[in-house]
Amino acid sequence: MYRTVDASVMRQVNKQTVLSLIYQKSVTSRVAISDETGLNRATVSSLVDELIAEEFVEEIGLGNSTGGRKPILLRFNARAGYAVGIDVQITHVTSVLTNAARDVIHYQRLELEADHGHYTTDWLLGILRQEIQSVTAAMPASPHGVLGVGIALPGLVNHIAGHVIYLPNLGLTDWAIVDDLSRWFPYPFVVDNDANCGAWSEYLARRVNNLVFLNAGVGVGSGIIINGALYRGRDGIAGESGHTTIATNGLICSCGNYGCWEEYASERALARYLREFGVEANVSPHFLSDSVRQAQSGDSAYRQAFQKLGEYLGIGLSNLLQVLNPEVAYLGGTVAEAQPLVFSDIQRVIRHRSMGANKETSIVIAEPTAVALGAAGLAISQTVKMLPVPTT
Numbered sequence: 001m002y003r004t005v006d007a008s009v010m011r012q013v014n015k016q017t018v019l020s021l022i023y024q025k026s027v028t029s030r031v032a033i034s035d036e037t038g039l040n041r042a043t044v045s046s047l048v049d050e051l052i053a054e055e056f057v058e059e060i061g062l063g064n065s066t067g068g069r070k071p072i073l074l075r076f077n078a079r080a081g082y083a084v085g086i087d088v089q090i091t092h093v094t095s096v097l098t099n100a101a102r103d104v105i106h107y108q109r110l111e112l113e114a115d116h117g118h119y120t121t122d123w124l125l126g127i128l129r130q131e132i133q134s135v136t137a138a139m140p141a142s143p144h145g146v147l148g149v150g151i152a153l154p155g156l157v158n159h160i161a162g163h164v165i166y167l168p169n170l171g172l173t174d175w176a177i178v179d180d181l182s183r184w185f186p187y188p189f190v191v192d193n194d195a196n197c198g199a200w201s202e203y204l205a206r207r208v209n210n211l212v213f214l215n216a217g218v219g220v221g222s223g224i225i226i227n228g229a230l231y232r233g234r235d236g237i238a239g240e241s242g243h244t245t246i247a248t249n250g251l252i253c254s255c256g257n258y259g260c261w262e263e264y265a266s267e268r269a270l271a272r273y274l275r276e277f278g279v280e281a282n283v284s285p286h287f288l289s290d291s292v293r294q295a296q297s298g299d300s301a302y303r304q305a306f307q308k309l310g311e312y313l314g315i316g317l318s319n320l321l322q323v324l325n326p327e328v329a330y331l332g333g334t335v336a337e338a339q340p341l342v343f344s345d346i347q348r349v350i351r352h353r354s355m356g357a358n359k360e361t362s363i364v365i366a367e368p369t370a371v372a373l374g375a376a377g378l379a380i381s382q383t384v385k386m387l388p389v390p391t392t
């Protein structure tokens with residue numbers, strides 16, 4: 001009896017391995033899977049047939065022969081199911097529905113009250129429930145429905161426990177968010193730091209094995225990919241570069257510390273620079289795009305404020321390049337909208353302050369949906385067990 005149980009468990013593990021491999025490869029074949037996994041060809045064939053019958057996998061014609069018969073090519077069925085990705089920021093929430101191939105099927109953006117000020121878990125839970133309901137309502141019929149829902153949050157998150165540790169700009173702490181969402185929806189949930197989601201999205205899109213993703217909006221954080229895996233650190237909270245000190249005795253930050261980079265390179269910083277130049281300014285959903293327009297229309301106060309923002313973005317980015325020596329640094333978040341106004345200052349500061357080849361690191365503006373897409377991607381990856389095995 002125990003042997004029967006063992007055999008069925010083993011078959012399930014092997015099936016997951018095969019599915020995961022097919023998901024990670026854009027195209028593969030039974031022979032290639034057998035070679036890569038060490039499973040014998042009959043086992044692979046039988047598992048692949050099951051996955052085809054379940055509509056997770058599809059055959060897409062014949063590949064080139066390497067001596068024997070031409071192999072039948074396989075790929076993950078893009079329409080097997082769909083994933084929801086939700087990017088929660090302080091002034092807005094971006095939500096996407098993607099198919100399994102990461103194509104965006106539906107996109108929506110919700111603006112949040114600028115000076116709400118009284119954030120609670122119930123308030124955010126209400127927003128997330130509403131977003132999940134309206135995004136899944138746009139979902140076409142499919143064999144497996146919702147493959148997963150990924151939530152990207154601006155702060156410290158325990159992604160294994162599905163638990164919020166601390167969201168500084170929302171003032172929320174210690175919240176079992178996945179437990180709460182699971183009371184309302186039967187979907188597999190993933191919750192992660194917003195910049196981690198952005199980094200994962202850019203990794204999936206371009207397969208750059210070493211990258212840093214800066215998410216700069218009302219707050220600042222970074223996601224790090226090292227050797228093709230998200231780097232999370234001991235407690236899963238690596239990448240909080242926004243709360244590294246760049247000015248001793250500097251301004252007080254939302255985290256309670258003084259002189260954090262975030263206070264100098266975020267939308268909040270831009271508003272403060274504008275006030276220093278005599279402009280009445282406060283962060284709101286359209287603050288950054290309105291400011292970009294003002295600067296582009298030639299307003300010198302706005303231009304100077306953006307120049308200062310660019311310099312401080314460059315200083316912090318230079319620190320990240322010195323520590324990580326990535327192939328690419330992505331600039332994401334709302335601040336990326338200011339690219340024409342900040343990019344040359346960022347590059348100037350990096351060339352001035354970084355050493356060696358770090359001076360020439362590619363700085364690439366990320367897609368505005370990168371974080372939401374990454375959250376959806378992490379949710380699918382979790383479902384097909386592609387997620388790199390966490391160390392904690």
Ligand SMILES: [Zn+2]
Pocket residue numbers: 242243244253254255256257260262
């Ligand atoms: Zn801070």
